[in-house]
Amino acid sequence: MDTPTSDMEKMALEENADRKLLIAVDFGTTFSGVAWAQTRRPDVQTIIIQWPDSTSGGLEGISSDKVPTELRYNGDECQWGFQVDDFGPRHQWFKLDLDPNQSRGVSDLSRQYPDQHALPPGYNASGEKLCTDYLTALRKHTEEVLKHKLPQSILKSTPIEYIITVPAVWSDSAQAKTRSCAEAAGMGKQLMIISEPEAAAIYALHAMDPHSIKIGDTFVLCDAGGGTVDLISYTVSALKPILQVEEAATGTGRLCGSTFLNRIFNKYLVDKLGLNEEWDEEVVEDAMKRFELVTKKAFRGSPTEEFVIPVPGLADDPSQGVRRGKFRMTGADVSKIFEPVVQEVVTLVRGQIAATNKSVKAVLLVGGFGQNAYLRETIRAAIDPGVEVMQPPNGWTAVVRGALMKGLSQLEPTTARVKVASRSARKHYGTERMAKYDAVKHAKRPNYWDAYDGEYKVNDMDWFIRKGDPVTEDKSFKRQYHKVWPVAEGHNKAVSQDLLVSQDPDNSGAPTYKDAGDVKYLARLTADLSCIPANDLAQKTGKDGRQYYSVHYDIEMTYYSAHTKYSMVYKNVKYDSVTVEYV
Numbered sequence: 001m002d003t004p005t006s007d008m009e010k011m012a013l014e015e016n017a018d019r020k021l022l023i024a025v026d027f028g029t030t031f032s033g034v035a036w037a038q039t040r041r042p043d044v045q046t047i048i049i050q051w052p053d054s055t056s057g058g059l060e061g062i063s064s065d066k067v068p069t070e071l072r073y074n075g076d077e078c079q080w081g082f083q084v085d086d087f088g089p090r091h092q093w094f095k096l097d098l099d100p101n102q103s104r105g106v107s108d109l110s111r112q113y114p115d116q117h118a119l120p121p122g123y124n125a126s127g128e129k130l131c132t133d134y135l136t137a138l139r140k141h142t143e144e145v146l147k148h149k150l151p152q153s154i155l156k157s158t159p160i161e162y163i164i165t166v167p168a169v170w171s172d173s174a175q176a177k178t179r180s181c182a183e184a185a186g187m188g189k190q191l192m193i194i195s196e197p198e199a200a201a202i203y204a205l206h207a208m209d210p211h212s213i214k215i216g217d218t219f220v221l222c223d224a225g226g227g228t229v230d231l232i233s234y235t236v237s238a239l240k241p242i243l244q245v246e247e248a249a250t251g252t253g254r255l256c257g258s259t260f261l262n263r264i265f266n267k268y269l270v271d272k273l274g275l276n277e278e279w280d281e282e283v284v285e286d287a288m289k290r291f292e293l294v295t296k297k298a299f300r301g302s303p304t305e306e307f308v309i310p311v312p313g314l315a316d317d318p319s320q321g322v323r324r325g326k327f328r329m330t331g332a333d334v335s336k337i338f339e340p341v342v343q344e345v346v347t348l349v350r351g352q353i354a355a356t357n358k359s360v361k362a363v364l365l366v367g368g369f370g371q372n373a374y375l376r377e378t379i380r381a382a383i384d385p386g387v388e389v390m391q392p393p394n395g396w397t398a399v400v401r402g403a404l405m406k407g408l409s410q411l412e413p414t415t416a417r418v419k420v421a422s423r424s425a426r427k428h429y430g431t432e433r434m435a436k437y438d439a440v441k442h443a444k445r446p447n448y449w450d451a452y453d454g455e456y457k458v459n460d461m462d463w464f465i466r467k468g469d470p471v472t473e474d475k476s477f478k479r480q481y482h483k484v485w486p487v488a489e490g491h492n493k494a495v496s497q498d499l500l501v502s503q504d505p506d507n508s509g510a511p512t513y514k515d516a517g518d519v520k521y522l523a524r525l526t527a528d529l530s531c532i533p534a535n536d537l538a539q540k541t542g543k544d545g546r547q548y549y550s551v552h553y554d555i556e557m558t559y560y561s562a563h564t565k566y567s568m569v570y571k572n573v574k575y576d577s578v579t580v581e582y583v
Helices: 005-014 094-097 110-114 127-147 153-159 172-184 195-206 258-271 281-298 332-355 373-382 395-411
Strands: 021-028 031-038 041-047 070-074 077-080 160-166 192-194 218-224 229-238 243-254 308-309 325-329 361-368 388-390 418-426 426-436 446-450 455-465 470-472 476-486 494-502 520-528 539-541 547-559 564-570 573-580
Touching: 021 127, 021 395, 031 127, 031 332, 070 127, 070 281, 077 127, 094 127, 094 172, 110 325, 110 332, 127 160, 127 172, 160 172, 160 195, 160 395, 172 192, 172 426, 192 195, 192 361, 192 395, 195 218, 195 229, 195 418, 218 332, 229 332, 229 418, 243 547, 258 281, 258 332, 281 308, 308 332, 325 332, 325 539, 332 361, 361 373, 361 395, 373 388, 388 520, 455 547, 494 547, 494 564, 520 564, 520 573
Parallel strands: 021 160, 160 192, 218 361, 243 418, 361 388
Antiparallel strands: 021 031, 031 041, 070 077, 218 229, 229 243, 308 325, 418 470, 426 455, 426 494, 446 455, 476 547, 494 520, 539 547, 547 564, 564 573
């Protein structure tokens, strides 16, 4: 490279030192979306709508706000998104394999109506490989699109940071796997993780008329997608300088998205027409496309509605409603297809409203399924008439738009429009400690003599966060701990502290002891003290007259949108940090 070019690149780097390109990825169960913006122009936020299809490897194949979360391996070729046609086996729903322990992972609907073309989990590829390959294809396509949207000089000199969304109810393990897959897909080490319902709420509340929002208003957000339906609730706590909300009830979710409408319709067709001699995959494909693109969206709930489904090649049969290659369905027929799915969503919405213990102003429906008119009207009829049911604009892309807004506000706080001031802890978090033995309180518990304090001790739990406690983002707080050991045992090279967690599914309260209830190991913090001379460690005389090393240290906790950071601090120095699950 010649000197002039080198100088020009150097100048571009200096000019763009404070510029970043932010790319948000809504990694969905059935569909995924991408949005991007530059920190210098945070007001210009763009959704990627160009995707390659099975006939074109370029950018202009399909125009859509989202792309299917599907993969197919054809030899060494990895087909993804719209490149995967409707025929033959394909990998679907592999995102859920990152957190197989979620109770919502298997629902009655998914057992009753499996996809006939979906490959089983783990078939010829692990969930992590599938997610990595899909995210790799998504990243490469995104960066190819950006080459046509921005000058090469800016792309070469501007750092790119990615944001990826995850369900709020996912475990620490699932979030770690998501981060690992995204990093392996080339999305960088500076990856931001944001919870899906929070991202959706940020956009949905921002899109509302600000004059209609008052302090104390509570909103239930229902993100109804293709595979999953997630809910969360917020109460408005401030209007100025920006809208601030506090979590009013912890999130819930279930596998009852709109994909199940397609699966139930498929079964309905097979049961109704499958014995016809001309029945084949082509008939199914044409019928499914009409149901997906027209019937599902147009249905309003009236039993007198009529829908025409193409079934090319089938012979006329008035008894089955087939005439001239068309099959007629009434609104009553379509209602039977919708009913099992919609009722599961209604149950979730009712449960979330009840969990707030507050007067709810409105239910905000986002996600693809959330834009469905029949779902909206069914929810409206099933809840208190005083609660509005609203569909904010751009509902299908609310998650990726909100994730981009959140990411921009993290880098440029002045761009924030909606802030989640606090959340409700989803579990109990704490550590095991030594407590003075109390014969009444600790009856039947094993105890031991502590020579340093000259008293009997027992191990019990010290919960620094209890389920349901409000948790404030970005603000750290400390909890002090104390460990001693005899000087005669020499210089301890390290001090460790285990972090423990309890889900408390029955809401019976935090367990008193580690071996009671469902207390589980979360992470371990260790302070390496080997660099500190023994003479610099504090010494104290115990009740037994012996000399002991005495170390006071803090555990510092900081909570973010989709993870928590714990640090061990000794004499104002951070010795170890771990990033663990969303609180």
